[in-house]
Amino acid sequence: MTTLPGSVILVVGATGGIGREIARQLSAAGATLVLAGRDAARLEALGIPGSIVTGDLTDAAAVDALVARAVQSSGGLDGVVNAAGVVAFGPARTLPDDALEKLFAVNALAPIRLLRAATDSLTASAAAGREPFFLTISGVVSESPTAGLAAYSASKAALAAFGQAAGRELRRSGIRLIDARPGHTETGLADRPISGVAPSFPAGLQPGDVAARIVAALAAGERDLPSSAFAPPV
Ligand SMILES: NC(=O)c1ccc[n+]([C@@H]2O[C@H](COP(=O)([O-])OP(=O)(O)OC[C@H]3O[C@@H](n4cnc5c(N)ncnc54)[C@H](OP(=O)(O)O)[C@@H]3O)[C@@H](O)[C@H]2O)c1
Incomplete structure (x- = not known):
């Protein structure tokens, strides 16, 4: 488990539908936040207490710099939530290169780089007797790769595989990796989308409910949040 009150947590993608709900709920639970996004004004407009760092996740150096500034401004991290992501729709044969590259840069490479950059700080948190975590949201597509979302599914499956292996590596350091795999959520x-057009989806999960399940799992020390952990919409 992670004691949320007093924990310092970096929320990446805090301007997003799920990210902002997680940030609000972590703040309400007493965590100290560093909010990350691309646009400082939009982060400030959220009205969630915390320091602010900005960076474009497609830029490897910007990911390192974002984590370094977060560590510097907070004095050290006890957790990282990565709620940033992009989606693209359409048959695989129609997907343009720029969309393909962006999908993998934001959904797979960025969280890998985020964890790499945050590992020292999270290790120090564990050594201080805290219970640090790194949370990813690969989504249901990493369990059930979906037609019309082939490259998105692949980028998320890459993230999920990375998290499983890196989680085994880091377990002895006391760092918990947890991947959340909610289904379609109304954000x-x-x-x-960065490419293509979405099909019509049935009603999805509510972002506040998805965030609540994730925050509860962080507090309780859960190590995995499969799609079945998220109650279907009623
Ligand atoms: N919504 C769903 O149905 C669903 C289901 C399962 C999993 N997920 C996953 O959950 C995560 C959050 O999704 P969401 O629905 O909350 O999406 P969202 O509302 O569109 O939010 C996406 C977030 O990612 C950030 N982002 C996108 N590209 C970025 C870049 N190049 N550099 C930095 N930040 C970037 C956005 O920042 P800006 O505000 O600056 O654009 C925003 O904060 C994603 O990884 C998504 O794949 C979503």
């Missing part, structure tokens, strides 16, 4: 993500 508007599907309405702003």
Whole structure:
């Protein structure tokens, strides 16, 4: 388990539908936040207490710099939530190169780089007797790769595989990796794809409910959040 009150948590993608709900709920639980996104004004407009760092996750150096500034501004991290991501729709044969590269840069490479950059700080947290974590949201597509979302599914499956292996590596250091795999969630993500057009989806999960399940899992020390952990919408 991780004691949330007093924990310092970096929330990457805090302007997003799921990220902002997680940030709000972590803040309400007493965590001290570092909010990360691309746009400082939009992060400030959230009205969630915390320091702010910015960076574009497609830029490897910017990912390192973002984590370094987060560690510097907070004095050290006890947790990282990566709630950033992009989606693209359409048959695999129609997917343009720029979309393919962005999918993998944001959904797979960025969280790998985030963990690499945050490992020293999270290790120090564990050595201080805290119970640090690194949370990813690969989503249901990493369990059930989906037609029309082949490259998105592949980028998320890469993230999930990385998390499983890195989690085994880091277990002895006392760092918990946890991957959340909710199904379709009503954040508007599907309405702003980097390529293609979304099919019509049945009603999805509510972002506040998804965030609540994730925050509960962080507090309870859970190590995995499969799609079955998220109650279907009623
Ligand atoms: N919504 C769903 O149905 C669903 C289901 C399962 C898993 N997920 C996953 O959950 C995560 C959050 O999804 P969401 O629905 O909350 O999406 P969202 O509302 O569109 O939020 C996406 C977040 O990612 C950030 N982002 C995108 N590209 C970035 C870049 N190049 N550099 C830095 N930040 C970038 C966005 O920042 P800006 O505000 O600056 O654009 C935003 O904060 C994603 O990884 C998504 O794949 C979503």
